[in-house]
Amino acid sequence: MNKLTMSLFTFLLICLTGLAALAAGRQMMSVQVKKGVVRLAPSFLSRIVTELAYGDRVYVREEKGSWTGVGVSGSAVEGWMHSSALTPKKIVLKAGSENVEVAASGEELALAGKGFNQQVESEFRAKNSNLDFTWIDKMEKFVVSQKQMKQFLKEGDLSPEGGS
């Protein structure tokens, strides 16, 4: 198989995956954040079922306010994700040329790591050596656990609407 056939064939398979989802009447969404957290119930204080990666696909089971009930394709995992973590676009992590054509119209596909990306940041940093990113990296490592949040709310006598 030559390269052209290969890339077209891959694209065909992608289309067929979409077809399978449509046949089941399921709308597909992609995780558009670094860490997509799936929870047991539609609340940030609910137990975490699993964590998905950027670009992972889920199908929509139901919607409830700003939460989406999702299922993970090819597994039995189901749960809730906040809708701001999801996009209807398919995120292509490694672009082939055929995807570019589709992405150019901007409606169906989003290309990961393009435009303002890691590479551009590195160039920017090389040009602006006075800027220190050490604390930016440190900030990103500040993690607040669910347990800490629950305790903070309880101790502070705070009762969030709908359990936050």
Added chain:
Amino acid sequence: MTILNRPQLWSFAGKSAVIGLGVMFLFVVFFPGCATTDAIIGIGVSSDLITEAQGESISKSTKAVARSFADFTPEQEYYVGRSVGAVILNKYRPYNSAKANDYINILGQILSKASDMPETFGGYHFLIQDSDEVNALAAPGGLIFITRGMLRCCQHEDAVAAVLAHEIGHVQAKHGLQAIKKSRITFALTTIGIEAAKTFGGEELAELTETFESSISDITATLVNNGYSRNFERDADKAAVTILKRVGYDPKGLVDMLRVMRKKLKPEGLDFAKTHPSPASRIADIQKIIGETTSVIRPKTRQARFIAALGNI
């Protein structure tokens, strides 16, 4: 699979022309919303390298779609935010107290979860800065900075929550990204269209980096020097009131903080005095939403932990 079963599909392998037609067919059927003529024609003839003509056609179809700050993906917003944050940290150094920063992060995280945009690409993170100036700044994507001077305007947790919620309000409304000049946004997003198939080459990278650099300075100039429009500030205050109520804080915390700030701000100051509407006018606007205000009631344990974390700030 109602149209093709697997053996049929495999028998097509190698017959690129037929597959090409199949792809075009499926494309039209399943992606009708984006089936521009350009894109359909392009797919039938695509190869691993984009020809100049194709590049032009992509460029055209990209430009045909209206581009705005809203078209940045969360990932791009994240990279903009990181660099804006680095510039903000160049203005004021971090205040290296784990206890105070932990407190701000737990509080901030809870508030962000109650916002309209709780999930961003890299998440919300908060940092205190070692300055007497009264300032709080938010970078796109959720990196939020607050000076010791600002924290000294807060006499209780509900007031600190109000400051953080105001900044979260700027993030959720993408006010930072809106400070980027439109021509740069168009360039950045058009370049994505043309260059997505390969890693940027030297020239594109240099141009894109220049656009990035200018975008960062558009945002930081607005944050640090010019300030947002009065409308954006009003929106952020309104968002803060909503977020505070959702978590269970008293939105009067915002008014309490502004009353202290009114006394502390120096008119010639290079901080909030320069970039924000006066505390008095903000109080008047907030009272239109929440009514006349009395001081916030301070539950004992809430006040105790506030003092423990920020008492000596």
